[in-house]
Amino acid sequence: MTISAGVATGRRGPRELLKDPAFRRLLFTRFAASWGDGVFRAGLAGAVLFNPERGADPLAIAGGFAALLLPYSLVGPFAGALLDRWDRRKVLIFANLLRGLAILASAAAVGFGLGGIGLFSLALAAEGISRFIGSGLSASLPHVVEEQSVVTANAFATTIGSVIAVIGGGCAIGLRALFGSDDAGSAYTTAFAVLGTLVAAFIARGFARGVLGPSVVDEPTNPFLAVARGLADGAKHAWRAPSVTAGFVALFAHRASFGVSLLVTVLLMRNYFTDHGLLRAGLPGLGQMAALAGAGLLIAGLLTARLIRRAGRVRAVLGALVVAAIAQSALGLPMVLPCALLASFFITGAGQVLKLCVDSSIQLDVADEARGRVFALYDTLFNITQVAAVSLGALIVPDDGRSPGLLIAATVCYLVGGAGYLVARRRTVR
Numbered sequence: 001m002t003i004s005a006g007v008a009t010g011r012r013g014p015r016e017l018l019k020d021p022a023f024r025r026l027l028f029t030r031f032a033a034s035w036g037d038g039v040f041r042a043g044l045a046g047a048v049l050f051n052p053e054r055g056a057d058p059l060a061i062a063g064g065f066a067a068l069l070l071p072y073s074l075v076g077p078f079a080g081a082l083l084d085r086w087d088r089r090k091v092l093i094f095a096n097l098l099r100g101l102a103i104l105a106s107a108a109a110v111g112f113g114l115g116g117i118g119l120f121s122l123a124l125a126a127e128g129i130s131r132f133i134g135s136g137l138s139a140s141l142p143h144v145v146e147e148q149s150v151v152t153a154n155a156f157a158t159t160i161g162s163v164i165a166v167i168g169g170g171c172a173i174g175l176r177a178l179f180g181s182d183d184a185g186s187a188y189t190t191a192f193a194v195l196g197t198l199v200a201a202f203i204a205r206g207f208a209r210g211v212l213g214p215s216v217v218d219e220p221t222n223p224f225l226a227v228a229r230g231l232a233d234g235a236k237h238a239w240r241a242p243s244v245t246a247g248f249v250a251l252f253a254h255r256a257s258f259g260v261s262l263l264v265t266v267l268l269m270r271n272y273f274t275d276h277g278l279l280r281a282g283l284p285g286l287g288q289m290a291a292l293a294g295a296g297l298l299i300a301g302l303l304t305a306r307l308i309r310r311a312g313r314v315r316a317v318l319g320a321l322v323v324a325a326i327a328q329s330a331l332g333l334p335m336v337l338p339c340a341l342l343a344s345f346f347i348t349g350a351g352q353v354l355k356l357c358v359d360s361s362i363q364l365d366v367a368d369e370a371r372g373r374v375f376a377l378y379d380t381l382f383n384i385t386q387v388a389a390v391s392l393g394a395l396i397v398p399d400d401g402r403s404p405g406l407l408i409a410a411t412v413c414y415l416v417g418g419a420g421y422l423v424a425r426r427r428t429v430r
Helices: 021-049 058-069 071-083 088-111 116-143 147-179 183-191 194-204 223-239 242-271 282-311 313-332 337-365 368-396 404-425
Strands: none
Touching: 021 088, 021 116, 021 147, 021 183, 021 194, 021 282, 058 242, 058 368, 071 116, 071 368, 088 116, 088 183, 088 194, 116 147, 116 337, 116 368, 147 183, 147 282, 147 337, 223 242, 223 368, 242 282, 242 313, 242 337, 242 368, 242 404, 282 313, 282 337, 313 337, 313 404, 337 368, 368 404
8 A cells, every 4th residue: 555655654533634635635636526426416317307398207217316326337347447457646637527528418418408318328428437436536545544544534535525415416406596497407507517527637637646556456468358357356356355245235235225215205305295394395305305414424424433443343334224224114104204304314324334334344455456446346236236226116116206115125125234244244255
């Protein structure tokens, strides 16, 4: 592992980490990219789901989720191999610039009224590049902080980045109110996301060549063979680390459950809930839900590193699964607006604890030369799981979203995930 010059040894908190210029630069690169992600996704969601010129049934919504989540399932194996072969500084620069072009193309498609496969294909391209950027940032982090501070640094960077993505979504809702909710207004809103990608590329340009790794390259000379090996190698390295494979089981259970509850919530907000005092239905309601989810992310980020140190990673993961299961059943099943908003706080916060635990497992228990491939595999399986859950849910959920059976199944999935986590964690590697 390469540590930035001037970094002292020993575990440091966020305040001390922020004094290091290399960590700050990587952090601000993430923040700019995350803001752009939030604007793009909220702008596109508003264009497809809450546009008076368009209609969306559960299957159409599932298609939208697929467009946002499947990209890494398609390019993940390739990205992983390339992240462990290419200078990650160049990846962060050029991938952000390419994403900017894809965002502008998607915005133009929205403005011209394009929908269906055409629009989703452009969204797939934009999101695929975004996943590439995210894995590059995660794989680069151990090169700018010492090993003892990886958990804290990852929790801080990932959590604040997620909160900034939520802020970006809020900005998109404000821009939508300014520009209008029709195709033209949605196009202008979506196009604003390009600012985030340009700023991220500019900030990443300040890194010295090679400082973000990879420090060791074990790829073959032929780049096509390197790409072909990516998925298999990621799986092999993940399998050798029981903490990583167990974390995959727990996190995938969460993503499947979360996907189902998100589908149900979007439909409830769109077709069933009505305004309740200061609480709003429709797209403003989703904005309020995102704000509470952002609060859950922030609190989870502040507490996770301390929770892992005091209770251990195993108890942290199991506790998060139990909290999510309780919130899913106790707050989700009543299907009333206040409870649904509160459920988003607990479920998203618990999911963030799970993600930070898995991220730290990969960063600490997987060798640097394979870390990019494991992160790519992680995102690949992560998104396939959620898209599959949303697609299956879309086949049976009514248009108004009222489906207690789906939420009960999601609750059971959390509990099964906890049992699977324990089994995988105790596995003996031979």
